[in-house]
Amino acid sequence: MEIAPNIHRIECTFQGTRMAYVHLFVGESASMLVDTCCVHNPEQDIVPYMESIGFDPKSLTYILISHSDLDHQGGNAPMKRIAPQAIMMCHNLDQPWIDSAEELIVNRYMQWDAPHGYETTPEAKADLHSTMDCLPVDMTLEGGEQFNMGGGWYIEAVHTPGHTWGHLAVYDPVSKTMAAGEAALWNAILDIDWNPVLPPTYCYVDTYLSTLERLMSMDIQVYSPAHWQVQRGSQVNEFLRESRNYCLHVEKHLLDYASTMESFTLKQAIDDVGPKVSTWDESGNGLFTFPFNGNLERLTQRGLLTQSRNDDNIIIWSKS
Numbered sequence: 001m002e003i004a005p006n007i008h009r010i011e012c013t014f015q016g017t018r019m020a021y022v023h024l025f026v027g028e029s030a031s032m033l034v035d036t037c038c039v040h041n042p043e044q045d046i047v048p049y050m051e052s053i054g055f056d057p058k059s060l061t062y063i064l065i066s067h068s069d070l071d072h073q074g075g076n077a078p079m080k081r082i083a084p085q086a087i088m089m090c091h092n093l094d095q096p097w098i099d100s101a102e103e104l105i106v107n108r109y110m111q112w113d114a115p116h117g118y119e120t121t122p123e124a125k126a127d128l129h130s131t132m133d134c135l136p137v138d139m140t141l142e143g144g145e146q147f148n149m150g151g152g153w154y155i156e157a158v159h160t161p162g163h164t165w166g167h168l169a170v171y172d173p174v175s176k177t178m179a180a181g182e183a184a185l186w187n188a189i190l191d192i193d194w195n196p197v198l199p200p201t202y203c204y205v206d207t208y209l210s211t212l213e214r215l216m217s218m219d220i221q222v223y224s225p226a227h228w229q230v231q232r233g234s235q236v237n238e239f240l241r242e243s244r245n246y247c248l249h250v251e252k253h254l255l256d257y258a259s260t261m262e263s264f265t266l267k268q269a270i271d272d273v274g275p276k277v278s279t280w281d282e283s284g285n286g287l288f289t290f291p292f293n294g295n296l297e298r299l300t301q302r303g304l305l306t307q308s309r310n311d312d313n314i315i316i317w318s319k320s
């Protein structure tokens, strides 16, 4: 659907009940696709949408990948095969994980294995690989770049880290529209029926909170995120404030929890605190690794918690 003049929001579905929205900006002399979702989505959703509005994929100028995650970069190689002339780009901080699915899986999704006692089975790893077909991007960005779309229309790449270090959103100053990806993660990630299914996977808390402040200070009238409804007008800052409040709410719960425990692992914190801060089925709680670790790292930096290792060399926290 067209959410603002020449800005299209395209629904992509994956893993049965999940969806991610990708965006298409169509100018007089240039066009930009933001994200490719998973390996099957260019053919299943993106190209059919382009055809429905009379847009030829062979005329696509840019493909900008908002950040390194399977449901944003998984369709990169298929999309590039469909639109080989398009220049594919992402932020330089996310480039290693966008260029290579193996790098993304080992360094992002399996980062919890050794230090926190998790185990990614070969089958689980193969499942992750099966969602993606990646390739090296053509160029990298740092945020602040302006794209001349023709007819005096410029759009801008905005660095919005927190969910990843190199997360980018794309802003149109004419309609004041932000294609926001996962710059803000609300209090849950939603499924195709708008039900909460997963925790908000922010990772780097100070950075995430700064991004939310920056977004709140911008003039955004249409905010179109990857896994949530379009927010308009006063809804925009409500969405951003809820994202911030949830993050701080989790941090408070973790600090309270620490004062009841001699020490605890990330897994224990998820088992004990997870149910208190979730509105979804507990099968989604595994992804609390990302936000809980982020909050625990921040509490450690603030001197409120102390981090060490137990006899099994697993990271533990205790109250300072």
Ligand SMILES: [Zn+2]
Binding pocket: 067, 068, 069, 072, 163, 182
């Ligand atoms: Zn993501």
